[in-house]
Amino acid sequence: MRIGLSMYGTTYAMGLHPRAGRKAMTAEGVMAWAMRAGLQGVELPDNLLAQSDLPAIARLTKEQGLYVTVASGGYDPAKLAEACRIAEAAGAPIVRTVVGGARIGGDRRPLAGRWGAFMADVREGLAAATEAAERAGVTLALENHQDLASEELLWLCESIGSPHFGLTLDTGNPLATAEEPIDFARRIMPHIRNVHLKDYWIYPSEEGFRLVRSPIGQGAVDFPALFALLREHGPADLPMSIEIGALEARHIRVLADDYWPEYPSRSARQLAELLRFVQSHARPAGDWRTPHEREAAPEAVAAYERAQLRTSIAYLLPLVAEREDEEEAVS
DSSP: OEEEEEGGGOTTTTTOSTTSOSOOOOHHHHHHHHHHTTOOEEEEEHHHHTTSOHHHHHHHHHHHTOEEEEEOOSSOHHHHHHHHHHHHHHTOOEEEEOOOOSBTTTBOGGGTTTHHHHHHHHHHHHHHHHHHHHHHTOEEEEEOOSSOOHHHHHHHHHHHOOTTEEEEEESSGGGGGTOOHHHHHHHHGGGEEEEEEOOEEEEEETTEEEEEEOOTTSSSOOHHHHHHHHHHHSOTTOEEEEOOOOSSOEEEOTTSTTSSTTSOOOOHHHHHHHHHHHHHHBOOSSOOOOTTTTTOOHHHHHHHHHHHHHHHHHHHHHHHHHHHHHHHHHO
């Protein structure tokens, strides 16, 4: 496993947010920052890479032993084929994408009565895009982007049935589809090709709970258990990019009557397990808003992002090194 950086958890600090008031960092700049921080790779947006010297990036990754993952989006085959072309030129073996459809927070109400047709379109688009990935020699890795549940991700993997199609596990997002993170990872494990390392603080609400970004290791996700699972069952040399959650809290309305109709059937036991997990990790009532939600100055938000990222790196790197030392001692 290699720990790297996704830009999306630091949109102010990296100049990606419209309010940031600064020029966005280049792909080369992000890679240099990651190396200075002791990280081993980056996940970069396809539109940022399209503006870069791709052969130079490929040489840098090879010389420095870094990984690069291409972050794209949607299920349009033409768009994803272009992302695969960029990945091939940049020496990136993985193209991550998301399908959307649900509002962030697992809310499928905008597609009430149409979710099945939407998923059929998603499968058709991703199947065609997988053919482009195969031609480019890369893997398309669909993320659980607070939209698709484990049942649907498994259906897509099994129905597409290609070694060039797999999944990006976002470690915090299972909570948005009412699933416990480690159980979710265990269910989709055979298909994991890429990982986003994300953690959340949980704040109960009258309709369910809110997910609020936290430094990795301080929230609800059990990372030692997750890493043990990935080491035992995941692919070798798995890219794992730190992606601290969004600046806006995600409201997961699992207690609302109209939350469930478009979801796969779940048992009462599954829901009880999820609610026990939420209850055991719930934080005291208080102001859950991030500095962005409190409309703090852009530089204050950027400083908040950088502080959470530094804390996350300080937690993760020793944890990974400790696991590696234990494995070496056993072998």
